[in-house]
Amino acid sequence: MQDGHAAARSDGYFSDFGSALRYWRTRRGYSQLRLAVDGGVSQRHLSFLESGRAQPSRDLVLKLGIVLDVPLRQRNAMLLAAGFAPAYQERNLSDPELSSVMQALDFMLRQQAPFPALVVDRLWNLVMFNEPAAGFMKWLLGLPSDAAIPRDGSINVLRLMLDPNGLRPRLVNWEAVCADSLSWIQREAMADGPGSEATALLAELSALPGMAALSDGHVPNLDRRALPFLPLTIAHQGVELNLFTTITTLGTPHDVTVHELRLESFFPADGPTAAWFRENFAV
Structure with missing residues (x-):
């Protein structure tokens, strides 16, 4: 992982993807079963993602972020925690x-x-x-x-x-x-x-x-x-x-x-x- 990504990841509020996913699932009031159905994955795989026994694909991180209505900044943080580059740019207003x-x-x-x-x-x-x-x-x-x-x-x-x-x-x-x-x-x-x-x-x-x-x-x-x-x-x-x-x-x-x-x-x-x-x- 590049140094820039590592720095961003350390400021991303969650040390790993499983913690971030569990936080947002709980925050939105989703059970693992409901999120698995809405996200198109098995409940077993979702459980493995939250426990750190499995790693998500980039597309799955984005899909789960959409299902859970995660703000764009936090979707980037989830991607970084999973080892991927951010998907959403953050520009200066003068851009x-x-x-x-x-x-x-x-x-x-x-x-x-x-x-x-x-x-x-x-x-x-x-x-x-x-x-x-x-x-x-x-x-x-x-x-x-x-x-x-x-x-x-x-x-x-x-x-x-x-x-x-x-x-x-x-x-x-x-x-x-x-x-x-x-x-x-x-x-x-x-x-x-x-x-x-x-x-x-x-x-x-x-x-x-x-x-x-x-x-x-x-x-x-x-x-x-x-x-x-x-x-x-x-x-x-x-x-x-x-x-x-x-x-x-x-x-x-x-x-x-x-x-x-x-x-x-x-x-x-x-x-x-x-x-x-x-x-x-x-x-």
């Missing part, structure tokens, strides 16, 4: 081959104006945003209008939201919002498995003041205003804004980076909030 994807995302961001929208990666690092989102962040953080908001992933949106020194003091319903936000990175950590960046970020965020109670099962108040969504209520400089958000992912990507991008769009939950954004961020 020319991703220019059409970036153009599509930019189009969607612009269409969201005058309301904020932003693009984050799987760890909720900020990589793209529209002008209303930039202006909204500057207003909330008390930054000058000409301040630059980096697009290099150096700002983590969850860290910014959950930190008492960040935006949390502006959130009227911060317990519900933080619990909901924390659930996103919890899902990433469960998907990545032990030893991952997502697991480390989850530990960091869970250690913030006030977060322990939320991670122990805080349940948002679903009766509040009888809304069909979790509201995001912000109070700052005498202004109260009521928003909700939607998360959009790209349908059927074959690139790890694209697969992990999320477009978060903010919408007004009432008329006064809509009017405030149109007054301040209309193009």
Whole structure:
């Protein structure tokens, strides 16, 4: 095995293919029999794969990854653990081959104006945003209008939201919002498995003041205003804004980076909030 593959394999969260397969089968609630039937292999062979008594072919690793709906990054990790090269590329967003994807995302961001929208990666690092989102962040953080908001992933949106020194003091319903936000990175950590960046970020965020109670099962108040969504209520400089958000992912990507991008769009939950954004961020 090449050195590059060995390094990637050591960071792949599982020391061997059997452990990875067993983790994902259990995570998806599959019995060995069900996975054997859906994967077109015998239950005996599947048992041997999980115990390390047999090694899979590359095609079988890919097939089982599809059946179990394993994220592309983890499919690569499973391939590496089985001794194969990754099947899915992971490009930088500046790669020319991703220019059409970036153009599509930019189009969607612009269409969201005058309301904020932003693009984050799987760890909720900020990589793209529209002008209303930039202006909204500057207003909330008390930054000058000409301040630059980096697009290099150096700002983590969850860290910014959950930190008492960040935006949390502006959130009227911060317990519900933080619990909901924390659930996103919890899902990433469960998907990545032990030893991952997502697991480390989850530990960091869970250690913030006030977060322990939320991670122990805080349940948002679903009766509040009888809304069909979790509201995001912000109070700052005498202004109260009521928003909700939607998360959009790209349908059927074959690139790890694209697969992990999320477009978060903010919408007004009432008329006064809509009017405030149109007054301040209309193009």
